[in-house]
Amino acid sequence: MSDKKKVVVIACERSVNLDKELEGSHGANLKGVDNAYVVQVPCSGIIQPRMIESAFDDGADGVIAMGCQIGDCHFREGNKFCRERILGLRPPVIKKTVPKNRLEGLWMSEPQVETFKDRVRDFQDRVASELEKEGASAS
Amino acid sequence: MFTKIVRAGQVVFLRIEDLLNKIFSSEQNILYYHGAMPNFFMWILFLSGLLLFAYYMPTLEGAYQSVEYITQKIPFGDMIRGIHRYAADAMLITVILHAVRVYFTDRYREYRIIAWYSGIALVFMMTFIGISGYILVWDERSYQIVTMTRDFLAAFPIWGDSWAHAFINDEAISNYTMAMSFFIHTGTSFALLVMLWIHYMRISRPVVNVTWALGCLLGGLVLLVSGIYPATSGPEAVLIQTPTYFDMDWFYLWIFPVMKSIGYGWTWIALTVATLFVIFLPNFVDSRDDEPASVDKDKCVGCKLCSVDCPYEAIYMAPRTDGSKFKEIAVVIDARCAECGLCVGACNFDAIELPAHISHDYMKDIRVNLEAAA
Numbered sequence: 227m228s229d230k231k232k233v234v235v236i237a238c239e240r241s242v243n244l245d246k247e248l249e250g251s252h253g254a255n256l257k258g259v260d261n262a263y264v265v266q267v268p269c270s271g272i273i274q275p276r277m278i279e280s281a282f283d284d285g286a287d288g289v290i291a292m293g294c295q296i297g298d299c300h301f302r303e304g305n306k307f308c309r310e311r312i313l314g315l316r317p318p319v320i321k322k323t324v325p326k327n328r329l330e331g332l333w334m335s336e337p338q339v340e341t342f343k344d345r346v347r348d349f350q351d352r353v354a355s356e357l358e359k360e361g362a363s364a365s
Numbered sequence: 366m367f368t369k370i371v372r373a374g375q376v377v378f379l380r381i382e383d384l385l386n387k388i389f390s391s392e393q394n395i396l397y398y399h400g401a402m403p404n405f406f407m408w409i410l411f412l413s414g415l416l417l418f419a420y421y422m423p424t425l426e427g428a429y430q431s432v433e434y435i436t437q438k439i440p441f442g443d444m445i446r447g448i449h450r451y452a453a454d455a456m457l458i459t460v461i462l463h464a465v466r467v468y469f470t471d472r473y474r475e476y477r478i479i480a481w482y483s484g485i486a487l488v489f490m491m492t493f494i495g496i497s498g499y500i501l502v503w504d505e506r507s508y509q510i511v512t513m514t515r516d517f518l519a520a521f522p523i524w525g526d527s528w529a530h531a532f533i534n535d536e537a538i539s540n541y542t543m544a545m546s547f548f549i550h551t552g553t554s555f556a557l558l559v560m561l562w563i564h565y566m567r568i569s570r571p572v573v574n575v576t577w578a579l580g581c582l583l584g585g586l587v588l589l590v591s592g593i594y595p596a597t598s599g600p601e602a603v604l605i606q607t608p609t610y611f612d613m614d615w616f617y618l619w620i621f622p623v624m625k626s627i628g629y630g631w632t633w634i635a636l637t638v639a640t641l642f643v644i645f646l647p648n649f650v651d652s653r654d655d656e657p658a659s660v661d662k663d664k665c666v667g668c669k670l671c672s673v674d675c676p677y678e679a680i681y682m683a684p685r686t687d688g689s690k691f692k693e694i695a696v697v698i699d700a701r702c703a704e705c706g707l708c709v710g711a712c713n714f715d716a717i718e719l720p721a722h723i724s725h726d727y728m729k730d731i732r733v734n735l736e737a738a739a
């Protein structure tokens with residue numbers, strides 16, 4: 227069992243092309259990155275704060291919301307709205323109980339598969355250090 | 366086959382986009398303003414056209430001289446003429462970019478079909494405006510455009526003769542012909558605005574403006590080109606002489622070499638076939654099954670957030686009649702719904718869902734995976 231932090235990626239199916247990158251019994255494990263689970267949605271605009279909250283409630287250490295590059299959205303404004311929600315600029319806002327430091331928005335396009343994986347690995351490291359910090363301040 | 370070509374084109378676009386994002390940042394990426402750029406050039410055309418309008422004389426005797434007067438005597442007249450000419454080319458170039466991009470990114474059909482049809486109409490209107498604009502200069506090229514257009518129209522079966530007559534506006538080429546061309550040029554320009562309004566229908570918050578930086582860049586480019594290649598007239602048209610001068614503008618005048626090489630009849634046929642092809646292009650691709658967003662009337666509190674966020678104006682708020690304590694309810698217009706789910710992301714009350722993509726199923730997926738990992 228890898229000690230990598232558990233990260234859930236809620237990804238727009240039109241952003242990074244993950245057709246050949248998922249495996250595991252539920253077909254959600256990101257190949258080559260331990261403990262990263264991907265759930266694909268039609269557009270990052272569908273990501274409701276509730277989805278992010280429930281991922282943390284269910285035991286995720288970190289959550290990534292991923293859409294296409296800002297400026298380009300198949301449905302015009304989905305990634306823009308999603309980003310604004312993550313930044314707390316657009317209702318509905320994400321609950322205060324959600325650890326914002328362990329939530330990230332990624333905005334990438336179809337061909338950027340390898341960059342995406344690197345970003346997930348970086349994020350796992352950041353989540354680890356955030357958790358350490360949180361642990362230190364709690365004790 | 367079609368799907369494969371489209372897929373390949375889309376990947377090409379995405380790669381160019383990546384590159385531009387790296388150079389310009391996504392805020393200044395021209396590909397993200399593909400629809401706003403033609404609009405920008407259109408306003409430049411209106412503005413420069415207005416200035417030209419002040420000195421232009423739409424008569425056989427006066428037209429050529431007035432254009433020369435504008436170019437040589439009016440301060441910055443040559444510059445404004447050049448801007449008017451090259452902004453028109455730039456507008457068509459960016460329109461083509463816009464059309465190719467929406468085609469390859471699959472953003473032109475189903476819930477966007479109105480934009481596709483009105484876009485085709487817009488291209489035709491632009492071409493009319495462009496061709497009539499080249500008549501107004503009244504040099505030898507203008508003369509050839511008039512005679513060829515007349516003969517082209519006359520070649521159409523049944524109604525052709527009356528169209529040709531309406532275009533010439535008299536028995537022979539006269540001042541009325543000039544008046545007609547001037548009318549086509551300016552009248553269609555205003556009609557363009559109406560068509561543009563239709564083009565924007567069902568698009569909430571359309572991106573119609575480029576950024577300041579991009580505006581300066583694009584404006585500067587037009588200015589630069591008009592400085593290097595000033596817009597000039599050929600020899601003045603004389604009705605009793607055979608005109609020979611024809612400087613090509615491949616964006617607006619391409620049809621005339623086509624007419625010359627394949628003849629009027631075949632040009633009509635080719636034009637009709639090509640237009641029908643473009644009109645039916647959306648029908649070559651299968652559409653998906655429609656499963657538009659649906660509102661749970663017991664949960665909806667009428668907060669309007671979904672109707673504000675819907676990017677295709679597919680949700681409106683209706684007064685409630687079922688005795689609920691809330692005044693309004695969200696109603697989805699099924700035919701306009703793109704099944705994008707932005708309304709789902711906007712609803713804090715779990716009251717709107719895409720039947721094919723239930724948000725609770727996604728949450729369950731997440732839970733299952735995390736539990737399996739624990």
Ligand code: SF4
Binds near residue numbers: 657675704706709
């Ligand atoms: S899914 Fe919702 S937001 Fe998207 S077009 Fe349909 S009603 Fe509008």
Ligand code: SF4
Binds near residue numbers: 672716
């Ligand atoms: S966001 Fe939800 S609660 Fe608000 S009007 Fe729309 S469906 Fe109703």
